Amino acid sequence: MPELCLGRVADNKKLTETVRALTVEAEAIARRAAPGQFVHIRCGAENLLRRPISICDVSGGAVTLVVEARGAGTDWLARREPEDVLDILGPLGNGFDTGGRRILLVGGGIGVPPLLYAAKKAAGVKRAILGFQTEHRILLEEEFKNACDEVFITTDDGSAGEQGHVTAPLKRLLDRGAADAVLACGPRPMLRAVYELASQYGVPCQVSMEERMGCGIGACLVCACQTRENGQLHMRHVCKDGPVFRGEAVVW
Amino acid sequence: MVAPQLNVNFAGVRFKTPVVAASGTFGFGREYGELFDLSRLGGICVKGLTVKERHGNPPPRIAETPMGILNSVGLQNPGADVFIEKELPFLRRYDTTIIANISGNTVEEYCELAEKLSEARVDMLEVNISCPNVKAGGLAFGTTAKSAALVTEAVKKHSSVPVMVKLSPNVTDITEIARAAEGAGADALSLINTLLGMRIDIETRRPVLKNNTGGLSGPAIFPVALRMVWQVSAAVKIPIMGMGGISKAEDAVEMLLAGASLVCVGTALFSDPLAALRITEGIGAYLERKRLDSVSQLTGKVQPYQL
Structure with missing residues (x-):
């Protein structure tokens, strides 16, 4: 079950010119996070959709999220500073x-x-x-x-x-x-x-597949990924059925 | 002071609050049910159902726009039979009103869906004659008064539960379609469905959506939705479920004042999964502040300027 929680930014480290590693204290999410899962983060009032960010690492009650600033939402996220509070939904998906x-x-x-x-x-x-x-x-x-x-x-x-x-x-x-x-x-x-x-x-x-997401939890069905399982075609969803799929299941 | 009444009698169906989850944004409730108690909702309009399973459109199916989103899901759903067998029993565990949203390629399919789902005892039907993302049926039935009346009349004959018709904003005069649905026996109306829109990636010169076009929702469309609900409420006597970009309690109150008896919350759930609950609480607080006993006292109470 995902948790909706407020996480405190503990650190924001520059990795490259456009990429930042944010350490966010979110005990409820950190406790249950598995490799390959992601969190869905609200990126300010001006960005309607949350942004899915994969979990890079877990340490104690904190998760590390590596963010590349490449649009309005991720740019907002990459500029967060220690003590800022993030509205986070997660952990989400199958890792x-x-x-x-x-x-x-x-x-x-x-x-x-x-x-x-x-x-x-x-x-x-x-x-x-x-x-x-x-x-x-x-x-x-x-x-x-x-x-x-x-x-x-x-x-x-x-x-x-x-x-x-x-x-x-x-x-x-x-x-x-x-x-x-x-x-x-x-x-x-x-x-x-x-x-x-x-x-x-x-x-x-x-x-681990990527697709533009809406709700992030499997309700809105926008992040479709076509699969073939036991000879049958399915339209799965990256947020809930993925993001990790068996390579042979994906219809490339 | 006694807490104001939030329950609404809508076309003979009881809703414990005026806030309903909008079709297409809420699946069949399972996912949001992990985040809050679905019994706190006035109702749930389930994902649009068709006779047979539909896989929907290829991705990308979503694009963000200023204060809105475009989607082109294309009615992906497992089919009405699977819904009745696997999803409806789950939804019935909650104390909330269940509305089945139905879409057909033909009038016969609408009738088959109406029969099956009213036999399965959903509380109400929402007849989708306004989906902009499918080729056959869908929007086509909702763009002329004649075809809207045809579908409504046929569905009414095959339904034993109240029938609500969901109207498209992609028409010249929505009140004409509303009157036609009412004249054909609709028990209620819901509006608006999404506004047809488009985005283009200027680097690739390709539309952002693989379907080229999609339906616009979110705060960007709220004033349009509000205006249409206001116009339709003046044109018909049957009750209205108003939707389109409602993201906070103040929006919901505006929608009720414009003439809606219920409101739907959809896209707002993507930024705040608890938006429907916050809106419900906010409506209650507004009623208390205005010393009103019941949410029904707001419906249609806008005082327009006389021109």
Whole structure:
């Protein structure tokens, strides 16, 4: 059951030029949050819709939310300061299954943060491939190095790590049989490529999908995601049935 | 002083408060039921039902606009039979009035839905002749007086519970459609459905909604809704459930003064899931402040200027 609560901003840390990590004290949400779940936050009186933000980490009674300022709502959110109070609904949605002996986390851009809590919660050997456009957009590298056994960075322009997409190191790791499960979050084309590659190796892949949301709890039905389950087509919803889906269930 | 009466007798159906959850924003109540006790609502208009399951339109189905949202869900629902079997028993656990919103592609489908749902003992029907997001039926029935009357008359014959007709604002003269529905036997009217709108992404030159167009709701449409309720209330004798952008108690009081007997809250729930409860409390506080005994004393009590 989600909680509707007021959370106090404890910290707002700059990660990149446009990305902030907010630490918000929200005991009721922190207590029940699972990796891959999200919260739905009211972003001031002038923005009608709440904004869904994935849970990056949980520590004590606080959740860490990584926010990229890219519109009116997220811009408002990124400017919150310690002691500000946020109207938060959560935790929401179905998150990652972090079971398995060897977990491979694959993240792209602002899709990277929710994988951190998954890495921390997973018990097996953990590896992460994190892809970014360029060096100054890299997020949470140190945190992933602390939480994982191995971390691979890719950048589109080669300014840091390996040049190219996450699929190159993914293929090498799959070639050497280094993963029993792939957990991915990022832009849809990346998710599709990661899922298709993993499926060629018979490795189950969970993908965290994104869609424009309304209510955030499964009532308004706007954040549709088409799936095929047991041969039947369904229109599922990212906020309630997802955001994490089995890669093979998604109609790409 | 005794607390003012919030209950309303609406076309013979009892509502314990004048605040109803709007169809399409509330699903079948399960999700909001995790956040508050549904018995605190005057009523629930359930997600629009069709004879067969509908998957709805492809996403994106929502776009934010200044003080509003556009949606193009396209009547996604599991079909009336699944609703009756799985969802209605859940809703019946709560002490609130249940209104089934129905949509057909043909007059026959409206009749089939009316028969099934009144047999299943919902409290009332809301006949949706105003959905802007589906190709067949939907809005088409609500844009001429003749077709509105045709659907209303047919549904009335097949229903054993009171029938309310939901009107579209996307017409030249809404009072003409309202009169036609009343003349065909409607027990009540609800208005307004969403206003047809559009947004374009100027980078991709693509509409923001995959359906190209969608229905506008939220505070942006409130003055339009209020004006239409006021005009319709002067044109008909049957009671009105007013909706369109109500987000606070003051809006609800305006809507009642304009001529509504009940109000629906929809889009406001997305920013504040408890909006319907806060609005109910605020209406009570207004009645106390004005020393009125009952919410019914507000209906139609606007004092317009004589021009």
